[in-house]
Amino acid sequence: MSSLRLISPRISRSICGQTPRLSRSLSAKRPHFPCVEAHAARESRIRAAPRLSASPSTNPEQLSDSGPEPPYARPNPKTYHIYRDSAPLHLTYSPDPLPSFDVAYETWGTLSPSKDNVILLHTGLSASSHAASTPANPAEGWWEKFIGPGKALDTNQFYIICCNVLGGCYGSTGPSSTDPLTEKHYGTNFPVISMFDMVQAQFRLLDHLGVNKLYASVGSSMGAMQSLAAGWLFPERVGKVISISGTARSSPSAVAMRFAQRSVLMADPNWNNGFYYDGLPPHTGMKLARQIATITYRSGPEWDLRFGRRLRPLPESEEPSPDAPRSPALCPDFLIETYLDHQGEQFCLKYDANSLIYISKAMDLFDMTNSALSSLNLRPSTSSSLLTTNTSHSKSHPPPANPPAYLPDLAEGMKPLANIPTLVLGVQSDILFTVEQQREVADALRMAGNDNVSYYELGGVWGHDTFLLDVLNVGGAIRGFLS
Amino acid sequence: MSSLRLISPRISRSICGQTPRLSRSLSAKRPHFPCVEAHAARESRIRAAPRLSASPSTNPEQLSDSGPEPPYARPNPKTYHIYRDSAPLHLTYSPDPLPSFDVAYETWGTLSPSKDNVILLHTGLSASSHAASTPANPAEGWWEKFIGPGKALDTNQFYIICCNVLGGCYGSTGPSSTDPLTEKHYGTNFPVISMFDMVQAQFRLLDHLGVNKLYASVGSSMGAMQSLAAGWLFPERVGKVISISGTARSSPSAVAMRFAQRSVLMADPNWNNGFYYDGLPPHTGMKLARQIATITYRSGPEWDLRFGRRLRPLPESEEPSPDAPRSPALCPDFLIETYLDHQGEQFCLKYDANSLIYISKAMDLFDMTNSALSSLNLRPSTSSSLLTTNTSHSKSHPPPANPPAYLPDLAEGMKPLANIPTLVLGVQSDILFTVEQQREVADALRMAGNDNVSYYELGGVWGHDTFLLDVLNVGGAIRGFLS
Numbered sequence: 001m002s003s004l005r006l007i008s009p010r011i012s013r014s015i016c017g018q019t020p021r022l023s024r025s026l027s028a029k030r031p032h033f034p035c036v037e038a039h040a041a042r043e044s045r046i047r048a049a050p051r052l053s054a055s056p057s058t059n060p061e062q063l064s065d066s067g068p069e070p071p072y073a074r075p076n077p078k079t080y081h082i083y084r085d086s087a088p089l090h091l092t093y094s095p096d097p098l099p100s101f102d103v104a105y106e107t108w109g110t111l112s113p114s115k116d117n118v119i120l121l122h123t124g125l126s127a128s129s130h131a132a133s134t135p136a137n138p139a140e141g142w143w144e145k146f147i148g149p150g151k152a153l154d155t156n157q158f159y160i161i162c163c164n165v166l167g168g169c170y171g172s173t174g175p176s177s178t179d180p181l182t183e184k185h186y187g188t189n190f191p192v193i194s195m196f197d198m199v200q201a202q203f204r205l206l207d208h209l210g211v212n213k214l215y216a217s218v219g220s221s222m223g224a225m226q227s228l229a230a231g232w233l234f235p236e237r238v239g240k241v242i243s244i245s246g247t248a249r250s251s252p253s254a255v256a257m258r259f260a261q262r263s264v265l266m267a268d269p270n271w272n273n274g275f276y277y278d279g280l281p282p283h284t285g286m287k288l289a290r291q292i293a294t295i296t297y298r299s300g301p302e303w304d305l306r307f308g309r310r311l312r313p314l315p316e317s318e319e320p321s322p323d324a325p326r327s328p329a330l331c332p333d334f335l336i337e338t339y340l341d342h343q344g345e346q347f348c349l350k351y352d353a354n355s356l357i358y359i360s361k362a363m364d365l366f367d368m369t370n371s372a373l374s375s376l377n378l379r380p381s382t383s384s385s386l387l388t389t390n391t392s393h394s395k396s397h398p399p400p401a402n403p404p405a406y407l408p409d410l411a412e413g414m415k416p417l418a419n420i421p422t423l424v425l426g427v428q429s430d431i432l433f434t435v436e437q438q439r440e441v442a443d444a445l446r447m448a449g450n451d452n453v454s455y456y457e458l459g460g461v462w463g464h465d466t467f468l469l470d471v472l473n474v475g476g477a478i479r480g481f482l483s
Numbered sequence: 484m485s486s487l488r489l490i491s492p493r494i495s496r497s498i499c500g501q502t503p504r505l506s507r508s509l510s511a512k513r514p515h516f517p518c519v520e521a522h523a524a525r526e527s528r529i530r531a532a533p534r535l536s537a538s539p540s541t542n543p544e545q546l547s548d549s550g551p552e553p554p555y556a557r558p559n560p561k562t563y564h565i566y567r568d569s570a571p572l573h574l575t576y577s578p579d580p581l582p583s584f585d586v587a588y589e590t591w592g593t594l595s596p597s598k599d600n601v602i603l604l605h606t607g608l609s610a611s612s613h614a615a616s617t618p619a620n621p622a623e624g625w626w627e628k629f630i631g632p633g634k635a636l637d638t639n640q641f642y643i644i645c646c647n648v649l650g651g652c653y654g655s656t657g658p659s660s661t662d663p664l665t666e667k668h669y670g671t672n673f674p675v676i677s678m679f680d681m682v683q684a685q686f687r688l689l690d691h692l693g694v695n696k697l698y699a700s701v702g703s704s705m706g707a708m709q710s711l712a713a714g715w716l717f718p719e720r721v722g723k724v725i726s727i728s729g730t731a732r733s734s735p736s737a738v739a740m741r742f743a744q745r746s747v748l749m750a751d752p753n754w755n756n757g758f759y760y761d762g763l764p765p766h767t768g769m770k771l772a773r774q775i776a777t778i779t780y781r782s783g784p785e786w787d788l789r790f791g792r793r794l795r796p797l798p799e800s801e802e803p804s805p806d807a808p809r810s811p812a813l814c815p816d817f818l819i820e821t822y823l824d825h826q827g828e829q830f831c832l833k834y835d836a837n838s839l840i841y842i843s844k845a846m847d848l849f850d851m852t853n854s855a856l857s858s859l860n861l862r863p864s865t866s867s868s869l870l871t872t873n874t875s876h877s878k879s880h881p882p883p884a885n886p887p888a889y890l891p892d893l894a895e896g897m898k899p900l901a902n903i904p905t906l907v908l909g910v911q912s913d914i915l916f917t918v919e920q921q922r923e924v925a926d927a928l929r930m931a932g933n934d935n936v937s938y939y940e941l942g943g944v945w946g947h948d949t950f951l952l953d954v955l956n957v958g959g960a961i962r963g964f965l966s
Contacts, residue, residue, distance in 0.1 A: 031671045033756055036749050068899050093810050147617040188514045192811045250817040252790050253783030259820045260775050262813065266519050267767050273516055284750050292743050292775065300736030300917070304887065309850060325859055327576050328675045328848055330745065330840055337742045344746075357813055365811055367792060376808050404787070431914075434783070453864050 001344055008203070035331035035341065039284040046280055046349070066080070066335070067306040070468035071140040075130035079137035080104045080164070080171050083205045089166075092194035092376055093365075097201055099180050103205045104164040104171025105129050106137075108147055109155035111209075118211045119153055119482075120202060121162040122219030122226035125359050126351050128170035131162040147472045158215060158482075165192050165226070166201040167358045173201075175354035176277060186354075188274030193358060195222075195229045195366045202226075203234060213237045216482060220244035220467035220474075221433065226365045228441070231417045232368065235382045241422040242465045242478060245430055247437040248368040248444060249410055254432055257296045258360040261289035263352055272355050282353045282455035287344035289356065294343040299429040299463035307335040368444075370412035380416040400443045407440065411447035421452035423481040425474065427466040428459055454481055503843035516815035518824065522767040529832070546672075549818070550789040553951035554623040557833055558613035561655050562620035563587045563647070566688045572649075575677035575859055576848075577670055582663050586688045586771075587647040587654025588612050589620075591630050592638035594692075601694045602636055602965075603685060604645040605702030605709035608842050609834050611653035614645040618623040628954045632653045633956035641698060641965075648709070649684040650676050650841045658837035659760060669837075671757030676841060678705075678712045679861055686717060691708070696720045698966060703727035703950035703957075704916065708849045711924070714900045715851065718865045722904040725961060727950045728913055730920040731851040731927060732893055737915055740779045741843040744772035748836055753906075757837050765836045770827035772839065782912040782946035790818040854921040883926045890923065894930035901928070904935035906964040908957065910949040911942055937964055 082104050088097035097422070106129040111118065121131055132141035132148065146152040153160050164172040167190075175190035182189075206214070217238045219227035224246020231241040247254070268285025270276055311326070311333055320326045332338045367373070400407070422445055426438025435457055442455040454476050462469050565587050571580035589612040594601065604614055604626070615624035615631065629635040636643050638729070647655040652705035657865075665672075689697070700721045702710035707729020715726040751768025753759055794809070794816055803809045815821045852857070883890070905928055909921025918940060925938040939960050945952050 005578035030730065030758075031756065033671075035746070036754075036756065039750060093808060095807060180684060188516075188813070208866060249792070252784060252786035252792065252817065253778075255792075255817050256786065256819050256823060259815070259817075259823060260771075260778060261773055263518070263824075264771050266516060266813070267771060269895050270750075271519075273519065275513075288743075288747050288750060291746055295736075295739050296742060300734060303739065307888075308733065309732070309738075309855070324578055325576060329697070330671070330675070330749070330844060330845065332742070334735065334738050334742075334847065336739050340739060340742060341746075361811065361813060364817065372792070408790075 007463050014231065033331050038345070039287075042283055042348075043280060066339075067150075067302065067471050068086065068462070070465060071142055071144060072126075072347070072350070073130060073139040073141065073223070075104075075106070075128040075164075075170050076139070077171060080106050080129050082171055083208055085201075086206050087204075088270045089201055089204070091191055091197050096191070099165060101201055102171065102177070102366050103166070103173075103201050104168075105132060105161055105205060106131065107159060107161050108132055108134065108153075109157075109159040111159040115211050116208075116213065116215065117158050118206070118214050119216045119218055120158045120206070120214050120230065121147075121153065121160055122202075122217070122223035122230075123162065123165060124221035124223050125363065126347075126356065126426045128168070129162045129164045130170075131160075142468065146475050146478070152471070152478040152481070153218070154483075160391075161205075161209075163202050163205065165198045165222075167198065167355055167362065169352035169355040175274065175358055176352045183246050185275070185277040187277065188353065188354065190358060192365075193362050194224045194376075195362055196233060196376075198362070199226050199229045199233055203230070204239070206237075212216060214239055216240040216242060218242040218478070219246065219271065221246060221464065222363050224433075225363065228368065228414075228417065229337065229366075231420045231422070232373075232414070233378075233380055235380055235416045235420060235455035238420055240482065241420050242425075242481065243422065243441055244425045244474060244478075245427055245433045245438070245464055246441070247366070248414060248441050249372075249406070249437075251434070251437060254296075257292065257432065258364055262290065262357050264288040264362060266359060268353075269462050271353060274357075276353070281347045281349065286348035286351070286353050287354070290347040291340045291344040294340050295472070296432040297464045299431060299461050301429060302461035302463060303336050305461060307339065310335045312338045332386065355411065364415040367412040369406055369409040369442045370415075371409055373413045382416060390437065400439065403443060404440065407444060407447065410440065410444040414444050414450075415448045418449040420450070421454075421481075422450060423454045423456070423477065425456045425458070425467075425477050427463065428457060429461050430464045430466070432464045484700040490793070494922045508695060521828070522770075525766055525831075526763060529766065531600050542963055543567065549822075550785065551952045553948060554625055554627060555609075555830070555833070556611075556622040556624065558587075558589070558611040558653050559620045559622070559646075560654060562617065563589050563612050565654055566691055568684075568687050568691075570687075572680065572684055572687070574674055574680050575861060577674035579674070581656065583756065584649060584656040584684055585654065585660070586649070586656075586684050587651075588644055588688060589614065589617055590642060590644050591617065591636075592640070594694075598692075598694050599696065599698065599733055600641050601689070601697050601700055602641045602643045602699045603689070603697050603713065604630075604636065604643055605685075605700070605706035605713075606645065606648060607704035607706050608846065609830075609839065610706075611651070612645045612647045613644075613653075617629050625951065629958050629961070635954070635961040636701065636965075637962070640821060644688075644692075645837065646685050646688065648679045648705075648842065650838055650845065652835035652838040657835065658757065658841055659835045668758070668760040669838065670760065673837065673841060675848075676845050677859075678708045678845055679716060679847070679859075682712045686713070686720070689720075697722055700722040701725040701961070702729065704947065705846050707916075708846065711851065711897075711900065712849075714903045714905070715856075715897070716861070716863055716897045716899075717865055718903060721903055723905075723965065724900065725908075726905065726924055727908045727957060727961075728916045728921070728947055729924070730849070730916050730926050731897060732849050732855075732889070732920075733849050734917070734920060737779075738847045740915065741847055744775050745843060747771040747775070748840060751836075756837060757840075759836070764832065766831045768798060769831035769834070769836055769839070772827075773830040774823045774827040777823055778916040779911055779940050780947045782914060782944050784912060785946060786819050788944060790822065793818045795821045798919040799950070825846035852889055852892040853898075854892050856896045858878055865899060870909070883922065886926060889963050890930065893923065893927040897927050900930045901932040904937075904964075905933060906937045906939070906960065908939045908941070908960050909951075910946065911940055912944050913947045913949070915947045 046262045086100045131143045164170040217230040224243035231238045265285035268282035270282040332341045424442040569583045613624045614626040700710045700713040707726035714721045748768035751765035754765040780877040815824045907925040
């Protein structure tokens with residue numbers, strides 16, 4: 001039944017004359033997979049030294065020099081402040097409040113005597129309060145280049161406060177905290193929380209500090225959601241709002257990407273329904289989740305430029321013979337693969353898995369349409385006169401072409417922000433918080449009657465991470481808007 | 484230290500007067516996660532009935548009616564043909580050939596006496612030879628609406644052959660096949676294969692059938708890669724080429740998405756380095772991988788329209804009280820989540836995990852730039868005169884604006900296709916094989932001197948899956964080009 005024709009010179013060699021060499025080695029040897037063995041090896045390291053979870057074996061500095069990477073340093077627990085609030089915190093989705101809570105925070109600059117120069121800086125999903133270095137903790141912060149004298153958030157002028165969000169694991173109350181009722185880690189007995197809950201907790205800290213009104217509420221990514229939520233909850237306590245690469249209504253495609261991350265994490269047997277604090281953390285699931293997340297943080301065009309189709313350099317021991325093509329591996333082989341692998345590896349022991357699950361869920365749930373907000377028993381703490389703004393589209397800005405059907409609903413929901421000057425900034429290469437969503441935030445605000453919306457769109461190839469990297473353009477827009 | 488101010492009406496209720504109800508139920512009850520339990524439940528079902536792997540508990544018909552879904556039916560092993568070739572098959576990346584191989588195939592229409600009406604239809608990653616129903620197997624095929632009398636691939640005129648690819652698990656030789664040298668499943672002793680190897684195997688079948696020249700080589704997605712590879716390997720045996728939503732050079736972002744899938748699959752302990760055929764398959768990893776894949780197959784705009792932010796309907800037992808907002812779940816809750824969950828669940832026992840790994844790797848490796856091809860010891864089986872085509876850009880088509888730096892290299896590599904009329908069709912909402920890549924294929928072909936390139940770009944929201952769904956536009960373009 002075999003058909004033996006001359007098809008190509010190499011096939012013909014194997015047919016005409018000799019029987020080709022059928023090496024037993026092809027079948028007899030069991031292959032091994034370093035990328036899979038890495039999971040077991042990591043687990044052994046954790047078993048041998050449980051405190052490894054506080055000191056991962058890889059760090060960002062080991063990343064290749066091929067492109068810019070934002071710093072990700074865990075804060076030093078001894079150097080952030082903790083605000084302990086022993087009164088309950090009402091929650092958006094739970095009938096029961098949190099009985100008490102902590103908020104970890106750091107500050108930069110000097111609080112003015114009238115306490116009117118405060119900027120509340122909101123973080124993205126996995127960041128800590130350590131936005132910039134401090135005298136107590138000189139480690140580089142996640143927005144190091146944006147905070148300081150003469151920088152985007154100018155410490156000569158402003159007093160900047162950055163909190164670890166409620167639900168986080170860097171000092172604020174979250175699933176890894178001890179439940180005062182059981183004296184055990186909350187685990188997944190922690191209630192589902194919302195952006196609004198995070199902001200409520202932060203304003204309890206502001207109350208404690210005697211800060212009645214913010215000069216500005218500033219945030220990027222999930223921080224932008226909080227920034228908008230702060231303006232919505234406390235319209236009279238927020239002077240300006242900055243929303244960078246955020247959204248006022250999480251899109252189903254962003255939900256999909258975060259769902260994929262939660263799925264791989266929760267499928268890790270170590271996750272153990274969220275009760276892993278006395279055992280081994282779900283480090284494999286965390287690595288896999290971070291790999292997926294990293295895909296959404298950057299952009300294809302950046303990878304084209306940065307990695308293209310280049311392969312990892314082979315160690316000498318693996319080099320092929322000069323006359324044979326390099327044999328491809330099923331484990332990471334292209335540089336883009338080793339990049340994702342590295343990003344996952346360096347993150348997987350740094351952050352709490354349950355915090356990732358709860359906070360990413362809070363992002364999914366964020367929706368400022370009026371129909372969504374009105375189902376939540378939430379309302380802005382403001383005089384009702386603020387809410388009478390005309391919902392017809394502002395005269396100074398024509399209505400957008402092809403608006404999504406929910407835009408009027410979103411504009412209605414965002415009415416409490418109608419009198420707050422707002423900067424909306426987006427990035428065209430962002431695949432997680434698309435530029436369409438940035439336009440949507442600006443359009444909804446304008447449609448809600450806000451005549452003080454500044455809108456910028458940036459090019460470039462850094463995707464969602466642009467807010468962490470582009471000091472010149474992102475920083476410049478912030479500085480201009482705040483001055 | 485606590486700061487108790489009036490922040491919102493609901494917060495104030497919990498502060499002024501009564502101590503809020505601190506239900507023990509919040510903390511004492513261990514939560515459960517149906518989406519995680521599903522993995523163990525599935526494993527129990529497989530243990531109880533190992534043949535479940537041939538009959539998954541869910542099927543595509545159970546999918547919600549909210550939008551179009553392509554059929555995915557596994558073929559009936561009794562109704563496809565198998566071509567058994569007992570001669571070795573040279574491989575692109577392995578020093579050792581495959582000692583022998585099978586190719587499963589099905590046909591539609593009638594072979595003309597001169598055997599000049601043959602269309603070779605190439606499949607995407609996970610498809611079988613069952614592209615359309617046959618008298619022997621009336622189950623709907625994956626391209627059912629595109630094949631038949633008067634359809635895009637018109638069986639009144641053409642004889643259509645569709646093969647399960649080398650590396651697959653639906654009758655053709657792949658990692659789940661028995662290695663004749665060891666009489667055990669290959670597992671990951673199966674060699675890494677290339678698109679070119681798949682095409683070589685198919686042309687051995689054509690030799691066997693006495694088909695010297697194809698009327699056309701047709702494929703979408705990975706099938707488009709094969710379609711181009713067929714024209715490259717056998718320029719004198721391919722009359723026309725159709726490439727739909729494919730690429731001539733896999734992009735790093737597509738590699739990233741496939742890497743994420745392979746990573747979650749290979750991390751499943753059941754995968755067992757690829758040697759799971761005598762045990763339990765890595766069904767959890769397969770489900771997670773398919774969830775990720777599904778994100779790349781459709782588009783955000785489709786999900787906006789189809790699911791928006793709607794939640795799954797709650798069964799009566801879970802309905803909240805009228806005065807409380809619905810409590811969000813960490814398991815799938817938004818319809819987009821249940822959709823992805825369902826897609827993963829219905830696929831995870833249908834397809835072989837190792838086939839997914841090997842074939843997705845072959846996609847990553849596909850690169851028709853001259854520099855990549857010339858490292859592979861591959862060459863087209865053609866008279867050298869064909870290769871003298873001028874590589875300057877065709878006069879009838881001006882060079883593209885902002886071409887990628889590798890475009891001349893790609894044009895040089897694609898020179899063997901310079902004389903084959905080619906249809907390139909792409910979809911603007913495709914995030915896996917972007918429209919830029921479609922333009923790149925057309926540009927490279929024209930730059931290689933091909934004056935017979937038809938290029939179409941489709942709108943719509945179905946993303947990469949458009950080729951499976953849009954009979955009117957995709958089918959129309961094919962029919963027009965073939966006639």
